[in-house]
């Protein structure tokens with residue numbers, strides 16, 4: 001069933017588990033992400049960034065959201081469709097217009113007061129039609145600064161716990177993305193990040209709203225399981241799923257080039273689904289639908 005993200009995350013916070021939000025960047029991945037959730041009886045958040053290559057025109061977005069909504073409506077587990085990293089008010093309104101059931105406004109690179117003002121504006125509009133909002137305090141940068149997607153991501157800033165209560169109260173935001181040692185994208189070889197669990201505990205004690213961890217990939221299963229038990233309710237995962245999927249597609253090709261060519265896309269999609277199912281167990285959402 002298609003739901004707004006609060007329907008999934010308020011329960012997750014209360015019961016102490018996390019829900020995966022896979023980067024869903026092509027049409028083929030929508031069905032297999034939902035299939036993973038149905039197989040694991042887990043809730044799911046389709047995380048969609050309007051900057052993906054597949055979403056360059058209004059028609060692209062129209063088709064993508066039509067497909068996501070249709071499939072989610074027929075799912076037998078709760079599925080939310082979330083705008084990932086909405087850059088500004090206009091982008092967020094465009095997403096809501098296309099049928100997203102949750103939006104992130106990412107003003108994390110702005111100074112505190114400007115971040116608050118940007119989020120307030122979105123919350124005011126989105127809440128008036130029942131759409132919940134995610135925002136970020138502190139700034140989650142890139143795991144490996146030499147691997148740049150966008151310049152914004154290179155500057156990391158840890159979430160300041162002394163600002164959390166004021167931020168949540170003044171913005172009225174529904175979900176808070178935190179920067180506690182996590183980072184986007186691939187880490188340099190053999191690096192596992194240090195997650196500041198003391199800081200996570202402080203933040204979770206201050207606010208009862210669901211907390212979000214961006215950059216779930218490469219964080220380490222133990223870290224992730226513990227974070228989910230301590231208030232992290234939504235974990236964004238992109239890079240790891242792409243790696244598992246790519247490895248599977250290439251292995252199929254190397255084993256038998258003829259079959260591998262034909263099955264390249266199917267193998268990729270299967271790998272992506274297996275990665276999601278794996279993380280549902282790590283985050284504790286299996287059986288929670």
Ligand code: 13P
Nearest residue numbers: 185215217236237238239
């Ligand atoms: P990773 O690619 O590091 O998993 O991050 C995904 C993400 O945070 C999308 O917002």
